[in-house]
Amino acid sequence: MIKRNKQPEETGSWMDTYGDMVTLLLCFFVLLYSMSSMDQTKWKKLVQSFNPSALESIESNESEGEFRGDQTKEVVSDFDALYTALKEMVEERGMQDSVEITRGDGFTFISFRDKVFFDGDSSVLRQEGKDILEQFAVAMTQVDSSIKEVQVLGHTSQGDPNRPNNVRNDRMLAAQRSAEVVIFLQSRHAVSPEKLVSASYGQFRPIAPFDTEDGRAQNRRVEILITKNDTVEKSLEEYYNQIYQDYQNVPVN
Incomplete structure (x- = not known):
């Protein structure tokens, strides 16, 4: 086959x-x-x-x-560690000249100078201000249970050393600025909403004389006062006397 x-x-x-x-x-x-x-x-x-x-x-x-x-992420274990965390954030961003952080008995105090948050005559938060508030909110959230209150204090500067600002414009601008910071912190759940307080002082709590450009820049500021639970409340003057040198000697128009 x-x-x-x-x-x-x-x-x-x-x-x-x-x-x-x-x-x-x-x-x-x-x-x-x-x-x-x-x-x-x-x-x-x-x-x-x-x-x-x-x-x-x-x-x-x-x-x-x-x-x-x-x-x-920065781990904040308790209220006392909050100061260290916030200070490190400011140093990392190179903002030591415009953001001053002070720690006292039962409180942390932050002063944002001049134009960190707002441009002149504006209450619109600048991106730089949002960025640092974002970081601060993360840190505060971790110790919300130990925070008693967060006060945001809005201040303006007297443009003309010889003439006070228009009262309505002055108060409204300071109030809007402090409110904007509070709103931002609340939107980021920094602390429980009932702990957030905004206050407007306008030009009437200066920490430097109005007769120099540097003095006016120092007065144009937003402050955040964070107090700890179970601490005795103090007046703003008591906090200022610990934080600002010669505060009581600054003239108020």
């Missing part, structure tokens, strides 16, 4: 073609994902449809990333 010659074996198979197609599809979807935003849950389902084991790897990496991210 004559034997027929065997057909030469195929160099490939349908599995190779299928594997190439799946690989191309995966690359296509990855490209689409890189060019647009996708819901995280949907992305996980997509990955799982191609390779179920890959999902576990993604979730493991995400957990490790979240842990590393939490580790890089």
Whole structure:
């Protein structure tokens, strides 16, 4: 019997073609994902449809990333540590000349000088002010339970050393500025809303004379007074006498 010659074996198979197609599809979807935003849950389902084991790897990496991210945040353990955390934030941003932080018995006092938060005659928060308030809010949130009250004090400066500002404009501007800071802190859940207080002092609590440009710049400020639970309340003058030198000797028009 004559034997027929065997057909030469195929160099490939349908599995190779299928594997190439799946690989191309995966690359296509990855490209689409890189060019647009996708819901995280949907992305996980997509990955799982191609390779179920890959999902576990993604979730493991995400957990490790979240842990590393939490580790890089400033951890504020108690009220006394709040001062240190805020001071380090100011130093990291190089704002020591415009933000002064003082610690006392049961309180932390922050003075934001001149134009950290607002431009002249404006009550619109500047981006620089928002950025630092964002960091401060994160720190305060961690010790909310030990904070008694957060007072935001708005101050203006007398433009003409020889003539007081218009009373309505002066008071309204200071009030709007302090209110804007309080609103921002509340929107970031810095502390419980009932602990936030805004106050307007206008030009009538100067810490430097109005007759020099530097003095007027010092008076144009926003202050944040953070008090600790279970501490005796003090008057603003008592805080000022601890914080500002020669405060009582500054003339008020």
